[in-house]
Amino acid sequence: MRALVTAVLGLTLAASSVACGRPFDVKTPPGFVELEGQGDYQYRATTPEGVVVAVRVVEDEKRGDLSFWTEALLLQLREISGYALTSSSEITSNDGTKGRLLQFGHDEDNKPYVYWVAIFAAQDRLFLVETGAPKPQFDRARPSVEWTLKSVRVQCSSIVAPVLASRTCNHW
Amino acid sequence: MTEPTTGRRRARNERGPGPLATALLAAALASSTIACGTAGSSAPHPSLARGGGSSRQGYARQEAAGGMKRTSVESKSTADYDHDGVLDADDARPDGAAIGSVSAKEPAPPREPSDDAEPQKVAQNVPATTAPASPAAQPQAPPPPPGKPAPRQETEPAAELSRSLIIYTARVTLAVYQVDTGLAAVERIAKESGGYLALRRDREITIRVPRARFEGALAAVDKIGDVLHRDIEAQDVTDEYTDLEIRIKNARAMQKRLQQLLERAAVKEAIAIERELHRVTEELERMEGKIKLLKDKVAFSTITVAFEARGSSVAASRVRLPFPWLTQLGLPNLLNLHEER
Numbered sequence: 048m049r050a051l052v053t054a055v056l057g058l059t060l061a062a063s064s065v066a067c068g069r070p071f072d073v074k075t076p077p078g079f080v081e082l083e084g085q086g087d088y089q090y091r092a093t094t095p096e097g098v099v100v101a102v103r104v105v106e107d108e109k110r111g112d113l114s115f116w117t118e119a120l121l122l123q124l125r126e127i128s129g130y131a132l133t134s135s136s137e138i139t140s141n142d143g144t145k146g147r148l149l150q151f152g153h154d155e156d157n158k159p160y161v162y163w164v165a166i167f168a169a170q171d172r173l174f175l176v177e178t179g180a181p182k183p184q185f186d187r188a189r190p191s192v193e194w195t196l197k198s199v200r201v202q203c204s205s206i207v208a209p210v211l212a213s214r215t216c217n218h219w
Numbered sequence: 220m221t222e223p224t225t226g227r228r229r230a231r232n233e234r235g236p237g238p239l240a241t242a243l244l245a246a247a248l249a250s251s252t253i254a255c256g257t258a259g260s261s262a263p264h265p266s267l268a269r270g271g272g273s274s275r276q277g278y279a280r281q282e283a284a285g286g287m288k289r290t291s292v293e294s295k296s297t298a299d300y301d302h303d304g305v306l307d308a309d310d311a312r313p314d315g316a317a318i319g320s321v322s323a324k325e326p327a328p329p330r331e332p333s334d335d336a337e338p339q340k341v342a343q344n345v346p347a348t349t350a351p352a353s354p355a356a357q358p359q360a361p362p363p364p365p366g367k368p369a370p371r372q373e374t375e376p377a378a379e380l381s382r383s384l385i386i387y388t389a390r391v392t393l394a395v396y397q398v399d400t401g402l403a404a405v406e407r408i409a410k411e412s413g414g415y416l417a418l419r420r421d422r423e424i425t426i427r428v429p430r431a432r433f434e435g436a437l438a439a440v441d442k443i444g445d446v447l448h449r450d451i452e453a454q455d456v457t458d459e460y461t462d463l464e465i466r467i468k469n470a471r472a473m474q475k476r477l478q479q480l481l482e483r484a485a486v487k488e489a490i491a492i493e494r495e496l497h498r499v500t501e502e503l504e505r506m507e508g509k510i511k512l513l514k515d516k517v518a519f520s521t522i523t524v525a526f527e528a529r530g531s532s533v534a535a536s537r538v539r540l541p542f543p544w545l546t547q548l549g550l551p552n553l554l555n556l557h558e559e560r
Binding site: 082083084085086087091093097099101103105119120122123124125126127128129130131132133151152153154155157159160162164175177178179180 | 393394395396397398399444445447526527528540542544545546547548549550551552553554556557558559
């Protein structure tokens with residue numbers, strides 16, 4: 048009995064400690080360096096040339112579906128910010144979650160930039176994977192960026208604590 | 220040789236203004252109707268019918284009026300374009316002619332201000348279905364309404380043609396991406412369509428294309444980038460054009476009558492007649508400039524392409540969503556890396 052209590056306590060402690068970490072997983076590609084303490088971004092990595100990949104999490108967002116949030120993103124970025132939509136496609140995360148990848152272009156200081164944002168809805172959260180850079184640099188780093196997008200996991204594959212998986216994950 | 224003439228004039232002066240003054244008054248009254256654009260009869264006043272022959276003085280004035288007319292039309296047209304913000308004075312067509320004006324390199328010969336030939340010629344030239352001419356001088360065949368095939372010109376009655384005096388104007392808003400490339404592409408479309416560049420700014424370009432190529436050019440513009448918004452305006456100017464034609468016809472008749480009066484007038488009366496003639500001529504020039512501008516606008520459709528966001532005016536005020544994180548998306552925040560703590 049004492050062993051069982053100890054085990055449950057240990058499991059709870061382990062779960063709560065993981066809860067302090069990220070509710071997603073992403074792999075940093077070769078040539079990128081992950082940065083610490085990046086404000087609203089829970090993950091951000093960059094190349095020496097300034098190609099940036101970042102993940103932003105919107106907590107407790109149960110409303111709307113992927114279609115709603117995709118339209119919201121389009122409204123904000125196209126109509127309000129003036130970004131040019133160059134492509135919109137379905138994307139699947141490494142754990143099989145369906146998402147949407149929106150590819151934009153935008154001129155900053157009269158130079159063309161590329162900006163992509165992928166959105167996934169899972170765990171009552173929104174996961175936004177953003178990447179961007181001046182177009183020449185981005186084109187060079189594009190394979191690495193695509194590799195990173197494919198590595199994203201937003202659903203926990205834990206078989207140990209499926210209930211807790213809605214808040215955290217202990218087995219990526 | 221001059222004595223008799225002087226004597227005649229003196230004798231006429233002694234008789235007082237009489238019929239000449241009446242005629243002048245009638246002319247002034249009739250000229251005031253020009254500005255109203257009435258389509259009334261332009262038959263000369265009975266008191267003017269007696270006039271005849273031509274004097275050197277009258278012919279000289281006619282030439283001067285013609286010369287002044289051309290100059291004024293040029294400057295008026297250019298000023299109008301500047302005024303509506305579509306064209307700049309230094310913008311030029313590929314053939315080097317000033318936009319919307321008579322070519323400065325090819326001054327037209329002085330025109331006889333009489334006869335109805337000019338208005339008729341203008342009316343025939345509006346559809347411009349036969350004789351090839353410079354774009355500014357002769358409007359091209361009216362295009363069909365968007366989405367419909369072009370009707371055959373040969374079978375159309377004149378009334379149909381006159382009804383289709385429509386100015387097409389389009390404004391396309393593209394998202395801001397590769398602006399320089401986009402501007403160059405739009406300019407290329409203008410040239411390939413037989414049109415020309417009217418205005419180019421940092422993020423905006425205005426081209427003018429022949430009316431018949433309007434739809435094709437617009438479709439090509441749509442392929443350049445991400446179209447955020449598109450406005451197409453069709454303005455029917457048939458009434459305005461017809462009104463101007465009538466007013467010009469009346470003004471010409473008035474000008475002719477005043478010139479005939481001037482030939483027979485004494486010095487004192489001549490001053491008043493000349494003043495009136497000057498006024499009528501100015502009015503005529505103004506109207507001719509306007510009709511020329513109108514013809515040019517009908518013949519060449521205007522397409523403005525702007526690379527801009529709509530947020531500041533439309534979308535932001537109407538449909539801003541209450542999710543603050545949405546406004547954090549985009550390149551500025553993404554690329555602004557923080558120092559590691």
